[in-house]
Amino acid sequence: MPMARRPSVSSVQIAREAGVAQSTVSRVLNGGSVAPETRRRVLEVLAKHDYQPNLAARSLVAARTGLVGVVIRDLTNPFYPVMVRAVEQVLHEQGLRLLLLSDVATAAESLAMLRRERVDGVVFTSAVREDPLAWPVSEHGIPVVLCHRTIEGFPGDQVEADNAGAARLAADHLLDLGHRRLGMLCGTAQASTAEQRAAGFRARLAERAPEVELVSVQGGYDYATSYAAVRELLAGPHRPSALFCHNDVMAHAALNAAAAEGVDVPGELSVVGCDDVPTSSWERIALTTVRQPLARIAEVAARLLLERLQDPQAPLRHEVLPVQLVERGTTAACRQVPGRGAG
Amino acid sequence: MPMARRPSVSSVQIAREAGVAQSTVSRVLNGGSVAPETRRRVLEVLAKHDYQPNLAARSLVAARTGLVGVVIRDLTNPFYPVMVRAVEQVLHEQGLRLLLLSDVATAAESLAMLRRERVDGVVFTSAVREDPLAWPVSEHGIPVVLCHRTIEGFPGDQVEADNAGAARLAADHLLDLGHRRLGMLCGTAQASTAEQRAAGFRARLAERAPEVELVSVQGGYDYATSYAAVRELLAGPHRPSALFCHNDVMAHAALNAAAAEGVDVPGELSVVGCDDVPTSSWERIALTTVRQPLARIAEVAARLLLERLQDPQAPLRHEVLPVQLVERGTTAACRQVPGRGAG
DNA sequence: CTGAAAGCGCTTACAG
């Protein structure tokens, strides 16, 4: 038999036991001015009962709830834990709480929940251009920070990595290795990361090697989709000698698809990812990738939100964080004669 | 400039606009008896304002908050998302909300938070025998469900996989392949899963092949610890021909450690895991493992909690779910002559 | 079926 529910003590009971008014208890709790002796007595009773204030009551009367919504759509992407931890850490230091919104609920349901909870603000990690949740949330006057993926003209603070720069690094790396038949595995169409990485990659190719062939396939930032797409690509007539993937999850899918098709990496195919999630450094994976400062991006996002709550009228901020190429085992010099035409 | 905060409408405003008492609004919201015409009128005003009740106010007056704590210590283990999703799904269907507790906070801080939030119940996924959080939470009269890891004699409902059975399947598989020098990479000492898997493995060996050598090393359910331990084991004088790992994360670490040491898997070393997380089926990993019904375990846990909230006095339940061996590429017949003595 | 009232546990002016 489980234990019987034990009722919580309220500040009224604390006050009675300490022989003071309830408002005095509230004052010692929230740092109002209280005589040392009174404070001591109240603290004693507080400690005796291990008093914990009822957050619902506090939220009801205060203007704020101390709750911050964090929207993470794809829980299966391994950079998710990295981001959540970083955000959680910052919020936790400030005594704020985190309400996690995943894709279990629809956008409408999530909006309703954020409003019912009266969250003080929301951090989005996976917004798309016409985001069905970010826009309505903002229109309801709830402060929004876009983290990792951004939206031009959005009325909220934003942080992201230098995605175009990341794509340029990837392009340079593959070009330097002599690859001239390239493939690009693209992320979700409306995601800024995918758009910037695609544009950056294309721009760099046009700049350095306008003659290269580039075949783009859609992977939707999703393992299963990417896996199928890459198998098809590798089995088809336009097999590239190198593949730039818009994130690591898709790169992992590509690696596994190559294994399934009997295509040797990096012997017959070079693969570059983007993110550098923990899995990518595994010996069995050893993915060459462009590292984003994932934890840092999330941390900055949390801080931007905190500052926004302090000063709602401050001008909008937009931070862009640097990236860096991490060479590992999935890329190598092109073995075929450089030039046009598929093998 | 972000949008200005838009104040929420309250049920009092709705009542005024609909020309009824506030309690009537409350009744149409919560399904009390209301005349059809009155109801229609109220619903109209509700819809017009897209009214969302203030959950803090509701929690304050109702006996329950609708909040369920979910404790997940190791966010980096990839079965975490699988479990969270399953729990979230069930809670969401019932209109309950999830408060995620990770390891960012200490046990004391987590306890305080659960109490301040007045959660209706808590699901633990990573309890240990003398758990610093599960016991205090239960002693405070908050219903607890132990999910995945269990504690004998704990006053709460429990769900787990057949861990001893899992270990027996692993032992049989390795024994059938002719392995006689075995290694076991163990999980956290106080975790039921590690204890049961260790005991089950040992029992099965004693039963079928009392002559086998078994060397146990501690991996603490942690990638980094396991990686270092396995490298040391493989480089040392007692290298086993097969390794049973208490979970997949440790098995992945073992695979990568083997790669780092130049030990061929499965040629020189067979590896069996336990869990079957998504990563394990990747071609690059192809881990032979014992599958636990991860989502099912979490789902049952959520349901047990819901039933407990319905009937706090019902007798405690303890569910054990079946497991299954999944043979992939990391195990093979032992190439060395079976017998004693290291190579 | 419906309204007036009490009360959940707090914070915040407002007096003294």
Add this chain to the structure above:
DNA sequence: CTGAAAGCGCTTACAG
């Protein structure tokens, strides 16, 4: 420095 009081937005008996 401290107490009495109002009020946050709801639900729940209690009358009619």
